Amino acid sequence: GAVVSQHPSRVICKSGTSVKIECRSLDFQATTMFWYRQFPKKSLMLMATSNEGSKATYEQGVEKDKFLINHASLTLSTLTVTSAHPEDSSFYICSARPSGKVNEQFFGPGTRLTVL
Amino acid sequence: AQTVTQSQPEMSVQEAETVTLSCTYDTSESDYYLFWYKQPPSRQMILVIRQEAYKQQNATENRFSVNFQKAAKSFSLKISDSQLGDAAMYFCAYGSSNTGKLIFGQGTTLQVKP
Numbered sequence: 001g002a003v004v005s006q007h008p009s010r011v012i013c014k015s016g017t018s019v020k021i022e023c024r025s026l027d028f029q030a031t032t033m034f035w036y037r038q039f040p041k042k043s044l045m046l047m048a049t050s051n052e053g054s055k056a057t058y059e060q061g062v063e064k065d066k067f068l069i070n071h072a073s074l075t076l077s078t079l080t081v082t083s084a085h086p087e088d089s090s091f092y093i094c095s096a097r098p099s100g101k102v103n104e105q106f107f108g109p110g111t112r113l114t115v116l
Numbered sequence: 117a118q119t120v121t122q123s124q125p126e127m128s129v130q131e132a133e134t135v136t137l138s139c140t141y142d143t144s145e146s147d148y149y150l151f152w153y154k155q156p157p158s159r160q161m162i163l164v165i166r167q168e169a170y171k172q173q174n175a176t177e178n179r180f181s182v183n184f185q186k187a188a189k190s191f192s193l194k195i196s197d198s199q200l201g202d203a204a205m206y207f208c209a210y211g212s213s214n215t216g217k218l219i220f221g222q223g224t225t226l227q228v229k230p
Contacts, residue, residue, distance in 0.1 A: 041205075049217065093159075109158070
């Protein structure tokens, strides 16, 4: 149990295009999901907290218009990188917290984004 | 704000030996959790062990155990009988009971030598 999927696993896009990344909790409901960014051999940096049915909460320094987050159901959150540029190239990881649980998060396998 | 510090960028251990990874944190919260995650080359984050701050007893999971020193804000991970499959990047993380957010340390790359 407690599986989180991400789609796509890899994406290459041209500069200026938008890319959508999906995060799904497959066998549990997640009121809250988190989005992280990770550079090579670096730590995970929390970008935003996604709450089902409400607006996402962004961490300081993260552009909300650049990284659009939608959490329309208890099993799906999406991250859209708008007008992507090469500096947005990174590894994006989501995690999902089972509803009612404070101290548990299950991580997706990540999405590698390359912007040419 | 909470911070997590891992001062060992890289560590190595001989197979079957024991290694300890260090982690310190800072917080003004009274209710929180601490975690160690493993990230192998696949980059899938795997939970190794979890410690509730209100528990005095150190958590253990098979070959993995922690030394939780709450007053010193220290949370080290001991890996016993190291195996080749333990080679990975290890992250210490602080979890706020208030927000549920995780704050990660910089990571320690563990090499296991045969």
